[in-house]
Ligand code: ARG
């Protein structure tokens with residue numbers, strides 16, 4: 113019975129013409145052919161849709177990977193060479209670093225294949241195929257069903273579709289909802305597990321500008337690192353082995369050295385994480401006025417404590433480098449997002465749209481009233497969402513509590529489990545400073561007590577006062593005690609020690625609160641909210657049929673965003689040009705400021721103007737911005753020219769435009785990309801690994 117409706121829905125999407133605001137959107141590659149290709153071509157794109165995505169022949173999609181779980185990477189040779197961001201490989205670079213071999217500070221260059229470093233746990237995934245499976249996923253759904261029954265059937269259908277797609281092959285697959293469950297797509301991936309580190313510039317280049325320049329333009333960061341994908345002798349995925357050989361991809365990118373100038377067509381092809389373009393005004397209000405400000409405050413507290421400790425001790429600086437970067441990253445973004453939403457008046461615009469929608473829906477019972485229902489649901493949700501924010505941003509931000517969770521949640525103590533716990537402990541203690549964590553815990557829990565009503569908190573103990581004794585008495589702050597315990601082998605003793613440990617007990621109490629008092633209602637309300645969005649989204653599409661093509665929110669699936677190289681005006685009287693050069697690096701150079709301490713080698717090359725073949729107008733290009741609509745997850749994505757050649761590697765967004773996850777504004781939303789020529793210059797002239805260029809292909 114539902115079928116005709118979904119059939120109609122798909123048709124709507126396909127026939128809708130394009131009157132989107134300029135350059136907004138993250139499009140599904142397999143649908144470019146029926147949808148965006150005309151607009152892309154009219155803006156300067158020179159290839160065909162099948163060059164971007166095809167199943168029966170190699171296409172550009174075969175040169176792109178999801179790198180780890182949160183980034184993108186692309187193949188730049190037919191011997192498995194891959195480029196992504198420095199900040200995407202940061203965890204791996206740090207794992208290989210110590211005070212003696214400080215690859216974070218000095219950079220790393222494998223001088224031959226045998227020097228490339230293995231990274232257990234790191235995987236890259238190539239998309240083999242994507243396709244619309246809406247009919248199969250919704251088969252068996254009837255109009256009278258409850259949401260829960262519906263969800264059950266969808267789960268079952270998803271499992272069947274995934275099973276069929278992975279039967280008799282080594283692929284991994286998943287089915288993802290688009291347009292709030294109005295459409296479903298199957299994504300099939302080939303996942304490689306042997307991915308080795310080949311090159312990283314010094315952090316003073318790869319993270320130049322640090323968290324001071326993060327999210328900002330003009331930017332001078334050489335944010336890239338190079339890995340190599342290895343496969344078994346049959347070119348198929350294989351577990352790490354010294355016998356593995358470089359993977360030969362179906363496709364790798366040709367690199368363009370021509371550069372880019374204002375107005376040039378460009379596109380980004382990668383794995384954007386999450387966007388929320390179609391949110392109700394009440395959800396935006398919660399984010400802008402409540403959630404973001406509180407989360408920013410909690411992270412300011414953490415950063416202040418961490419920064420002090422890191423400034424005092426170089427060993428601590430290395431230990432907390434990756435943690436600090438990840439805490440500060442969202443912290444800064446949320447501040448830009450709040451400002452951007454306020455400047456755009458997003459809440460007011462959404463309210464106006466909701467009124468317009470209801471006027472249109474007045475004679476359509478299927479849709480009428482849905483925006484008021486959403487408002488009411490958000491009203492009920494808010495205290496739960498807020499308590500949940502504190503659970504993740506305050507409670508679980510305490511490293512000890514989170515670590516205790518690995519022990520608390522261990523289902524058994526079989527030898528494999530003990531080995532896993534050992535491993536978790538080794539990783540944890542390598543970068544753990546109890547004094548930092550204790551000070552952080554006290555400060556965070558004081559906020560938690562102040563802001564979260566008693567009904568969502570620990571009932572008996574005052575956690576802010578009790579946390580000192582948790583740190584005093586837990587053995588989980590001490591690597592030797594943990595090691596001895598696990599090595600002891602007597603599982604009864606291990607179990608008892610774990611169960612009695614105050615950090616484990618604290619973890620269990622906090623989790624219990626979340627599980628019993630927060631999660632059930634939070635989830636139940638969200639199920640209702642999802643159902644309303646499904647209706648609302650379908651209604652929006654119907655309402656604007658023929659005048660507006662809606663793209664699905666990002667959900668970590670492969671997308672194409674396109675636009676042009678373009679500067680912007682961040683404020684009155686200021687125009688930002690779209691390209692930066694080495695001149696800007698040297699203008700920021702300051703040996704006394706950690707974030708701006710240009711490495712001696714680069715300084716020398718600059719003094720001598722020794723740029724070799726990388727000189728452009730007497731300097732070296734560094735980065736550029738464009739109007740491509742991107743988000744977190746697009747880090748490392750290829751930035752391509754009209755011919756589909758690699759001109760850059762995406763690594764950031766401009767701060768004034770970070771609200772683009774909720775509302776894209778063509779006036780200030782810009783993605784930031786590394787100019788590929790800067791990466792090549794650094795590999796060649798600073799890293800002394802010019803031999804890597806021999807395997808790359810350059811456009812003539
Ligand atoms: N803002 C970029 C992104 O969201 C880069 C983050 C890493 N750099 C840093 N300085 N923390 O991932």
Ligand code: GLU
Nearest residue numbers: 743744745746747764765
């Ligand atoms: N740096 C981000 C990432 O890791 C990309 C910036 C953005 O959010 O657009 O994906």
